[in-house]
Amino acid sequence: MPRILRSQKIAPYVFVAPFLVSFAIFFLYPLISTVQMSFQDISGFNDVKFIGLQNYANLANSRFFSAIRVTILYTFWTIAILAPLPLLLATMLNSKQRIGAGFFKAAYFIPQLTSVIVAGIFFRFAFSDSPTALVNAIAKLFGGGPVSWLKSSTPTMVVMVTLCVWRWLGVNIVYFLAGLQNISPELYESASIDGANTLGKFLYITLPGIKPTFIYVVTISVYGGFAMFSESYALFGTARTPGEIGSTMVGYIYQQAFVEARLGFGAAAGMMLLVLMLLINLVQLKFFGAFRLED
Amino acid sequence: MKAFRASRAAMIAVLSLFALFSLTPFYFLLISSFKPGVEMIRSGISLNPHFEKFTLNMYKLVFSLDESNFFIWYKNSLLYTCVQTVLGLGLTSFVGYGLGVYKFKGRNAIFVLVLLVMMVPLEIMMIPLYKEMIALRLFDSMFGVVLPFAVFPSAVFFFRQYSSGLPLELMDAGRIDGLTEYGIFFRVMIPLLKPAFGAMTILISMNCWNAIVWPMVVLRNSKKLTIPIGLSTLITPYGNNYDLLMPGAVLAIVPIILIFILNQRSFIEGLTTGGVKG
Numbered sequence: 001m002p003r004i005l006r007s008q009k010i011a012p013y014v015f016v017a018p019f020l021v022s023f024a025i026f027f028l029y030p031l032i033s034t035v036q037m038s039f040q041d042i043s044g045f046n047d048v049k050f051i052g053l054q055n056y057a058n059l060a061n062s063r064f065f066s067a068i069r070v071t072i073l074y075t076f077w078t079i080a081i082l083a084p085l086p087l088l089l090a091t092m093l094n095s096k097q098r099i100g101a102g103f104f105k106a107a108y109f110i111p112q113l114t115s116v117i118v119a120g121i122f123f124r125f126a127f128s129d130s131p132t133a134l135v136n137a138i139a140k141l142f143g144g145g146p147v148s149w150l151k152s153s154t155p156t157m158v159v160m161v162t163l164c165v166w167r168w169l170g171v172n173i174v175y176f177l178a179g180l181q182n183i184s185p186e187l188y189e190s191a192s193i194d195g196a197n198t199l200g201k202f203l204y205i206t207l208p209g210i211k212p213t214f215i216y217v218v219t220i221s222v223y224g225g226f227a228m229f230s231e232s233y234a235l236f237g238t239a240r241t242p243g244e245i246g247s248t249m250v251g252y253i254y255q256q257a258f259v260e261a262r263l264g265f266g267a268a269a270g271m272m273l274l275v276l277m278l279l280i281n282l283v284q285l286k287f288f289g290a291f292r293l294e295d
Numbered sequence: 296m297k298a299f300r301a302s303r304a305a306m307i308a309v310l311s312l313f314a315l316f317s318l319t320p321f322y323f324l325l326i327s328s329f330k331p332g333v334e335m336i337r338s339g340i341s342l343n344p345h346f347e348k349f350t351l352n353m354y355k356l357v358f359s360l361d362e363s364n365f366f367i368w369y370k371n372s373l374l375y376t377c378v379q380t381v382l383g384l385g386l387t388s389f390v391g392y393g394l395g396v397y398k399f400k401g402r403n404a405i406f407v408l409v410l411l412v413m414m415v416p417l418e419i420m421m422i423p424l425y426k427e428m429i430a431l432r433l434f435d436s437m438f439g440v441v442l443p444f445a446v447f448p449s450a451v452f453f454f455r456q457y458s459s460g461l462p463l464e465l466m467d468a469g470r471i472d473g474l475t476e477y478g479i480f481f482r483v484m485i486p487l488l489k490p491a492f493g494a495m496t497i498l499i500s501m502n503c504w505n506a507i508v509w510p511m512v513v514l515r516n517s518k519k520l521t522i523p524i525g526l527s528t529l530i531t532p533y534g535n536n537y538d539l540l541m542p543g544a545v546l547a548i549v550p551i552i553l554i555f556i557l558n559q560r561s562f563i564e565g566l567t568t569g570g571v572k573g
Contacts, residue, residue: 015393
């Protein structure tokens with residue numbers, strides 16, 4: 001090893017070098033190319049025309065708007081469920097009572113280990129139109145009529161969000177459990193001495209203590225929601241869903257670029273997604289003051 | 296005391312309900328994998344399991360068909376996942392440790408870049424990345440699947456958090472013993488990072504085993520596909536090959552669940568100690 005690399009001053013840079021190399025090749029360069037391509041009409045490797053903002057103007061179409069709508073709604077609903085519900089379940093799992101927490105943790109986590117394609121096979125069958133299919137049969141037990149789940153937008157959103165909750169519930173529970181275990185038990189003890197009840201302890205000790213984890217979970221959920229493609233792909237088997245009821249922004253980019261071979265246009269759609277995500281992250285950073293750099 | 300017991304029963308009821316939600320699909324997938332494809336098309340997944348229609352024929356089919364490509368996909372998935380995991384663990388622990396223990400100029404800037412990569416989905420840039428893969432001759436190859444995700448940002452983040460809690464006195468002790476900075480990392484610190492390695496083994500292997508979008512973009516040859524992508528080729532608008540699909544789905548779940556069960560302790564421990572500082 002050259003002497004210079006051994007120096008204590010240089011070593012940290014050697015440690016982070018793999019990231020910087022990977023960042024340059026697999027992030028920075030493609031990002032710059034995306035910007036560049038979004039202003040081009042690309043019909044072949046050597047047939048590239050600069051067309052200014054034309055791709056962006058073409059984005060003003062109902063299919064793309066529908067994809068934005070689906071993506072935002074999906075993100076909203078997944079966060080509305082996947083932040084409070086796992087917190088509640090984690091609080092239960094973290095209680096001092098013997099309730100077989102180990103089994104439950106494993107049970108909730110196992111869906112995450114399953115390919116969404118495999119899960120999609122089950123969900124398609126369970127939510128099929130037939131009155132004897134699993135979900136319609138259960139609905140019937142409670143007096144609900146058979147629903148054509150994957151034929152119109154609201155039921156489709158229900159299925160996609162259910163699939164997402166099924167996949168991610170366990171992961172978020174693990175995050176919240178980790179957060180709960182960082183809260184000092186003495187706080188709860190002294191609150192008990194002061195006569196606080198369970199609800200009071202939850203509101204004034206657990207919630208403030210869990211805030212960093214909560215922010216983290218919301219952040220990754222925003223990411224997951226906006227990057228969503230696989231749930232929709234697993235349920236419909238194509239990037240373009242019938243009547244656009246389940247098509248997301250990433251699905252739209254994939255469809256435009258790799259099915260319809262409109263690379264420049266797809267890149268412009270990618271830029272819109274990027275801008276949207278950065279905006280939301282910015283709002284979130286302002287709102288939560290997340291990811292401070294102190295240790 | 297009575298209220299205590301009632302609350303315990305209520306908690307177990309709620310927890311069980313959600314466990315049922317989590318586990319039900321596996322029960323039905325398993326049952327369906329023993330039923331002929333025509334049966335799946337006729338009656339789908341219903342509450343009645345129809346045990347009388349069970350047969351092992353489809354598993355025999357999966358294991359006997361040469362042209363099904365199933366075992367090629369399986370082998371590919373295992374290979375890609377192993378390479379991705381080993382490469383990913385090596386690189387991300389190295390980088391994360393560097394960011395976690397050293398104070399150096401540009402450290403915060405680099406950490407912000409890690410967060411940026413974490414926050415921007417690669418899917419946004421998949422078009423130039425696809426062209427880049429062709430230019431680098433990585434298209435339709437294992438390294439095309441693996442390399443863009445080798446320095447997996449969430450794992451860097453995790454190792455960074457975990458390393459910042461390491462006992463730094465050991466570094467000075469190592470220097471006195473004449474170890475280089477890298478020697479300290481490899482000989483002294485890696486054993487201490489073991490729980491983090493357990494957790495990240497699961498995170499990385501799971502991501503690779505289940506990846507959809509990127510492998511779909513970068514792979515063309517049906518002999519190079521992974522299990523999820525291969526399975527999804529059995530789902531076509533012209534009708535689905537359930538005879539292969541259902542047992543294939545079951546076999547696809549098994550190895551990753553085995554890895555999880557073997558690593559479960561260090562996974563939960565690792566996530567807990569690594570913690571999220573926000």
